[in-house]
Amino acid sequence: MRRGPDGIWQVSGYEEARAVLRATATVQAGLGIETVEKLPSRFRRPVLYRDGPEHREDRRQTARFFTPRRVDEHYREVMVEAAEAQLDTVRETGRGHLACLSFQLAIEVASAVIGLTESRPGIRARLERFFPEKFGTPGLTSLHGIRWLVRQNSNWLRVYWGDVRPAVRARRRRRRDDLISHLLDEGCSSGEILGECLTFAAAGMVTTREFVNVAAWHLFGDATLLTRYRAADEPGRIAILQEILRLEPVIGRLRRRTTAPLRLPGDGRDPGAEVTVPAGELVDILLHRANLDARTVGERPERLCPGRPMATGAGAPGLSFGDGAHKCPGATIALLETDVFLSRLFALPGIHMAAPPGVGFKDGIDSYELRGCTVVLTGRA
C-alpha cells in the first residue's frame, strides 16, 4: 500500500485489496464514473455507480437473475445455441475471427439476462461503435471534441432506438422474467433503462469477449494445457478457465474513493505497519498485482496451475471478478458461456490458430483488447 506521486493510493497485496473492496466507507470511483457524475441527481444511476443501502437493495432484488441454478436452467440453453450458431460459420467457411465470434456470443447471452430480445438487426455493429477500440474525448472546445460529442450522442440514440426501445415497449405490454421488466416495475424511465443496459453491455459483453480470446490464446499456445482441458469434465475445465482469469484479469484496476478514514493492515513486508487512508482519497486496487500475491495464491504465483491451493477465503479466479458490494454478479455466467463455447471450439476436428491476436491496452482500467485472432480448420483453409 503506498501513495503515488499523483496523490492516489495504490493497493497491490491481495488481503489489502480485498479489504478495500469490502470496506463500506468507500464509493465507486472508476469504470467511467465521470460520465455518470454529469447526470442530474434525480436520474437513477446504473448499479455499478450506486453505493450504500440503495445499491445493496438493488443487488438483493436482482440476485435471482444470477444464481447458479438460474444460469443452469435459463441461460445454458441460450449459451449452447449462441455458441453453436457461431461455430456453424467456422464449420461452413473453415475459419473464423475469434473477436467477432466471441462478441456475438457474449451479446446474445447478456441480452437474454437483460431482456434485449426485440433488437433490430445490427446490435453487434451498434455496440462495436459504442465501445470503439480508441476513445476520443468529447467536448465543445475543439473540433475533435465536438466530433466525439456528436458521435457518442448518436451512439446512445442508435442503441436506444435499435435495442432498448423495442424491448421496453414489448415489456410494457407484457412483463417477462428479466432485468428490463424488473426496472419497469421499479418505475425506471427509458433513459434510466438505457443506462443500465449499456452498463451491462460494458460489464458483461465487452469483458467476456476479451476473456474468451485470452483463454483461447492460452489453450492454443500450450499443448499440455489443451490436452488437460479437452479431457476434463465441466468443473475441471472451469477450474482451468478460472486460473487463466487469475493471471489475466480482464479488468486489472478498480478505483474507490474513501468516505471515512480507512484503516488497512500493513503490506505484509512489514506486518506491524498499519496504514490509514484519510476520507476523500482515491484508492486504486491493482487486481493484476494482487492476483500474484504469493501469500494468498501460493508458490510461483505467475505460473498457470489450475486448482492451486489458495489461502482460506480466496477464490480460484483471485480478485478478477472484484469483491465486496460490487463483486461481479455475472461471474457464473461468464465462466460457463466461455466454457460452453471453447469446449465446442476445441472439439472441432483440425481446429488451430492461424494468427494470434494483436494486443491493445486500455490504460484507465489496465485492461487488454485482443483483436485479429483467426482460427481455421485444417484442410479447409
Ligand code: HEM
Ligand atoms: C470474464 C468476464 C467478466 C469479468 C472479468 C467481470 C469483471 C467484473 C468486475 C471486476 C466487476 C467489479 C467492478 C467494481 O468493483 O467496481 C464487475 C461488476 C459487474 N459485472 Fe462483471 N465481469 C464479467 C462478466 C460479466 C457478465 C457476463 C455480466 C452480466 C451478464 C456482468 C455484470 C456485471 C455487473 C452488472 C457489474 C456491476 C455490479 C455492481 O456494481 O454491483 N459481468 N464485473
